[in-house]
Amino acid sequence: MNFRIENVLQTSRRGFLKGSAGLALAVVAPGMAHAGTGAGPGIAGSSMVDGDFSPNAFLRIGTDNSVTVVSKHLEMGQGVYTGLATLVAEELDADWAQVKVEGAPADAGRYSNLFWKAQGTGGSTAIANSFEQMRRAGATARAMLVSAAAAQWKVPASQITVKSGVVSHAASGRKATFGELSEAAAKVAVPADVTLKDPKDFTLIGHSAPRKDSLAKTTGRATFTQDIKLPGMLTAVVAHAPRFGGKVKSVDDKAARAVAGVTDVVTIDNGVAVLARDYWTAKKGRDALKIVWDESSAYHGSSDAILADYRELAKTPGLVARKDGDAEAALARAGKVYEAEFAFPFLAHASMEPLNCVMKLDADGCEVWNGEQLHTGDQYALAKALSLKPEQVKLNMVYAGGSFGRRANPQSDYLLETAQIAKAIKGRVPVKLVWSREDDMRGGYYRPLYLHRVRAALDAKGMPVAWQHRIVGQSIIAGSPFEPMLVKDGIDATSVEGASTLPYAIPNLNVDLHTTNATVKVPVQWWRSVGSTHTGFSSEVFIDELAAAAGKDPVAYRLAMLAKHPRHAGVLKLAADKAGWGKPLAASADGKRGRGVAVHESFNSFVAEVVEVTVHKDGEFTVDRVVCAVDCGVAVNPDVIKAQMEGGIGYALAAALSGAITLKDGLVEQSNFNDYTVLRINQMPKVEVHIVKSAAKPTGVGEPGVPPLAPALVNALHAATGKRIRALPIGEQLQTT
Amino acid sequence: MTTLNVNGRDVAVDLPADTPLLWALRDGLHMNGTKFGCGMSLCGACTVHVDGQATRACVTPLSAVAGKKVTTIEAVGDSDVGRRVQQAWIDLDVVQCGYCQSGQIMSATALLAKTPRPSDEDIDAAMSGNICRCGTYVRIRKAIRQAAGMPAEDAA
Numbered sequence: 001m002n003f004r005i006e007n008v009l010q011t012s013r014r015g016f017l018k019g020s021a022g023l024a025l026a027v028v029a030p031g032m033a034h035a036g037t038g039a040g041p042g043i044a045g046s047s048m049v050d051g052d053f054s055p056n057a058f059l060r061i062g063t064d065n066s067v068t069v070v071s072k073h074l075e076m077g078q079g080v081y082t083g084l085a086t087l088v089a090e091e092l093d094a095d096w097a098q099v100k101v102e103g104a105p106a107d108a109g110r111y112s113n114l115f116w117k118a119q120g121t122g123g124s125t126a127i128a129n130s131f132e133q134m135r136r137a138g139a140t141a142r143a144m145l146v147s148a149a150a151a152q153w154k155v156p157a158s159q160i161t162v163k164s165g166v167v168s169h170a171a172s173g174r175k176a177t178f179g180e181l182s183e184a185a186a187k188v189a190v191p192a193d194v195t196l197k198d199p200k201d202f203t204l205i206g207h208s209a210p211r212k213d214s215l216a217k218t219t220g221r222a223t224f225t226q227d228i229k230l231p232g233m234l235t236a237v238v239a240h241a242p243r244f245g246g247k248v249k250s251v252d253d254k255a256a257r258a259v260a261g262v263t264d265v266v267t268i269d270n271g272v273a274v275l276a277r278d279y280w281t282a283k284k285g286r287d288a289l290k291i292v293w294d295e296s297s298a299y300h301g302s303s304d305a306i307l308a309d310y311r312e313l314a315k316t317p318g319l320v321a322r323k324d325g326d327a328e329a330a331l332a333r334a335g336k337v338y339e340a341e342f343a344f345p346f347l348a349h350a351s352m353e354p355l356n357c358v359m360k361l362d363a364d365g366c367e368v369w370n371g372e373q374l375h376t377g378d379q380y381a382l383a384k385a386l387s388l389k390p391e392q393v394k395l396n397m398v399y400a401g402g403s404f405g406r407r408a409n410p411q412s413d414y415l416l417e418t419a420q421i422a423k424a425i426k427g428r429v430p431v432k433l434v435w436s437r438e439d440d441m442r443g444g445y446y447r448p449l450y451l452h453r454v455r456a457a458l459d460a461k462g463m464p465v466a467w468q469h470r471i472v473g474q475s476i477i478a479g480s481p482f483e484p485m486l487v488k489d490g491i492d493a494t495s496v497e498g499a500s501t502l503p504y505a506i507p508n509l510n511v512d513l514h515t516t517n518a519t520v521k522v523p524v525q526w527w528r529s530v531g532s533t534h535t536g537f538s539s540e541v542f543i544d545e546l547a548a549a550a551g552k553d554p555v556a557y558r559l560a561m562l563a564k565h566p567r568h569a570g571v572l573k574l575a576a577d578k579a580g581w582g583k584p585l586a587a588s589a590d591g592k593r594g595r596g597v598a599v600h601e602s603f604n605s606f607v608a609e610v611v612e613v614t615v616h617k618d619g620e621f622t623v624d625r626v627v628c629a630v631d632c633g634v635a636v637n638p639d640v641i642k643a644q645m646e647g648g649i650g651y652a653l654a655a656a657l658s659g660a661i662t663l664k665d666g667l668v669e670q671s672n673f674n675d676y677t678v679l680r681i682n683q684m685p686k687v688e689v690h691i692v693k694s695a696a697k698p699t700g701v702g703e704p705g706v707p708p709l710a711p712a713l714v715n716a717l718h719a720a721t722g723k724r725i726r727a728l729p730i731g732e733q734l735q736t737t
Numbered sequence: 738m739t740t741l742n743v744n745g746r747d748v749a750v751d752l753p754a755d756t757p758l759l760w761a762l763r764d765g766l767h768m769n770g771t772k773f774g775c776g777m778s779l780c781g782a783c784t785v786h787v788d789g790q791a792t793r794a795c796v797t798p799l800s801a802v803a804g805k806k807v808t809t810i811e812a813v814g815d816s817d818v819g820r821r822v823q824q825a826w827i828d829l830d831v832v833q834c835g836y837c838q839s840g841q842i843m844s845a846t847a848l849l850a851k852t853p854r855p856s857d858e859d860i861d862a863a864m865s866g867n868i869c870r871c872g873t874y875v876r877i878r879k880a881i882r883q884a885a886g887m888p889a890e891d892a893a
Contacts, residue, residue: 437775
């Protein structure tokens with residue numbers, strides 16, 4: 001019963017639309033109606049009532065004239081509830097105000113990510129994989145409403161129009177709302193095929209419909225996992241092993257049990273959980289535990305030592321990820337070889353909502369409330385751990401207070417922890433696992449630490465003739481259910497993406513990889529933009545170094561090598577143009593100004609950013625402005641795309657300035673926002689976002705804003721000071737070098 | 738048992754007096770709008786008003802607010818300033834994941850109540866204790882200016 005992506009059957013779009021058509025009961029799994037503590041979208045808590053019309057699993061039209069779109073994807077801030085609803089409402093010709101959104105339950109048969117053949121949210125795929133599927137869902141419902149009206153009014157369907165949620169027949173003056181037609185529409189046969197709109201007729205796609213979650217999130221009414229309350233529920237706080245791989249040898253829980261209100265103390269695989277009616281009591285109990293740890297298989301590595309080992313490894317060839325020509329031979333022939341080493345620390349996701357999970361375990365199975373990002377994987381993992389069938393594991397997807405990848409854990413780590421606790425108390429009452437900020441920061445599953453070594457040679461005109469890019473680090477995918485899909489011939493595609501896909505025309509271009517999972521035992525995971533978090537940096541900083549060595553303008557230098565990559569070139573030119581590239585920056589009395597650029601493709605979207613800085617005499621600097629250009633195909637919601645670019649820039653800037661998780665003798669040295677500092681409002685630059693007009697299929701926007709920021713910033717600092725920073729975070733390197 | 742005034746109502750909370758106000762609100766009074774982010778007054782997600790002052794509820798023991806007036810996100814819209822702030826947040830679609838936004842709105846409202854026309858420096862000073870990992874800061878700044886009836890960007 002091990003979950004493997006390829007084993008999860010995917011129902012075809014057509015088959016699905018037919019198969020579930022007209023089944024009013026199919027939308028929300030039974031038993032979920034009691035999930036709610038609160039109103040508002042984000043919880044799949046409502047259910048069908050008589051007369052509701054549900055032509056497929058993605059929408060339901062109520063007799064109250066409401067249109068409820070069921071989102072198969074997690075809303076974690078990226079705006080997907082709004083985006084998916086836009087697609088459905090566009091083809092349905094609904095009035096935006098009548099549209100509501102709720103989260104889908106776990107059901108890979110119906111709610112699969114069409115790019116993965118399993119249900120889950122990530123890789124900036126939500127809109128890309130749903131674009132046609134959601135539009136068809138809306139168009140199908142529209143056709144059925146029209147058929148119902150045609151039958152009622154005894155007029156040809158071709159004479160009926162639909163606009164803003166109203167179905168009309170102009171000649172007879174008849175009109176009806178969706179709600180008035182829902183009962184009749186439910187009895188109409190599902191059309192075999194539907195015609196989608198010509199993009200020129202779009203009224204919602206491309207028009208920045210307001211976010212569907214703004215009101216709930218502005219009034220404190222949105223329901224996150226942390227807000228779920230169930231009758232009798234206990235809160236669990238866990239004392240985790242201080243080192244990865246550590247286990248409990250013995251525990252003295254007398255003092256913990258003596259805390260008034262503590263109900264249970266249970267030992268689980270990697271720690272001891274204390275349960276109480278409220279968090280504070282459980283935390284007091286947890287803090288009173290005296291635990292002796294079994295560290296016989298605990299990991300004792302240190303960041304410095306890992307980096308030193310990687311540096312040695314980088315001297316030897318790794319597994320080949322890309323081989324155009326022969327870079328080594330070309331380098332051997334070259335008069336001068338340019339060489340640089342780039343270093344990247346472990347990074348925590350540090351979402352605002354520390355990890356948590358609510359679970360109810362009983363004879364029928366297990367029910368979970370979670371900011372659920374990897375439904376199918378979590379469902380199978382829980383089923384295995386609890387000796388249940390996958391269909392006995394019900395997952396209720398609620399809003400996630402950020403994720404940046406962390407809630408899509410291929411090992412289902414915090415869900416399995418919750419299951420162990422629920423099992424230990426024999427499902428007596430529902431359990432809410434709550435990690436403290438410190439638990440979250442020290443709980444692992446970081447962006448891996450990497451070291452890159454890049455060497456290049458230039459031809460007589462200063463253009464690169466050889467480029468040898470070596471990457472050393474842990475594989476995120478190895479040992480996960482995604483391995484069959486993403487690891488080929490020992491190469492984890494996510495370790496090299498962005499480097500193996502370098503767009504520049506260089507005749508001898510080699511990329512190789514050392515994977516270090518055999519020796520480095522730090523739990524690692526994808527972090528907003530995954531491989532591009534590091535490959536985008538080394539590539540775009542090094543190309544800037546080569547431009548400088550050749551005495552060429554960084555934008556012109558890149559463009560000269562992008563003839564076959566018009567979308568890279570397009571965003572690069574647009575960002576440069578809007579930033580006033582080539583015109584001098586306004587001087588500052590406070591210090592030296594500088595401007596830097598980077599362009600990168602990730603998740604099939606293309607982003608270029610120009611960063612402007614002021615470097616003060618003491619080496620402190622401010623990031624003044626970022627001009628961003630993005631080409632993500634059809635812009636379904638331009639304002640959400642802008643927001644994702646703004647946010648991606650902020651998230652990337654935090655990491656570039658000071659983001660680092662460091663290990664010393666296996667202990668994580670950071671604990672909270674005092675020593676893992678993140679961006680604050682006073683550090684946020686002005687951001688300008690320009691979207692390329694495109695008719696191409698929509699691609700990702702959640703992650704692609706991240707990769708260009710750090711290299712563009714470092715390139716700007718170089719322009720201002722002549723100093724080149726190659727190790728992240730930047731920290732105080734300008735002061736000390 | 739501690740008695741305090743939350744959103745205009747006197748309420749009794751049956752939790753130990755050292756329980757932080759955050760957990761008294763969430764676990765004692767089942768008011769979910771105020772969020773847990775760091776537990777150490779570092780992120781601002783738990784910001785409420787105590788006698789009108791922006792206060793981090795995660796480090797404020799229940800005993801310290803006995804008899805005081807606490808306002809939370811659930812009632813901030815009862816004041817004219819709070820209502821304007823929430824409206825600006827909605828108009829500009831500030832939120833992303835939304836988890837920090839209760840705290841952001843409470844801090845912004847406290848700022849505007851005291852400083853109706855804040856400078857960018859005033860905004861930085863009042864808001865830099867509130868972390869947003871989604872990076873909605875550009876819009877937070879704009880929304881505060883809009884709520885204050887000021888142009889979107891400082892002319893200076």
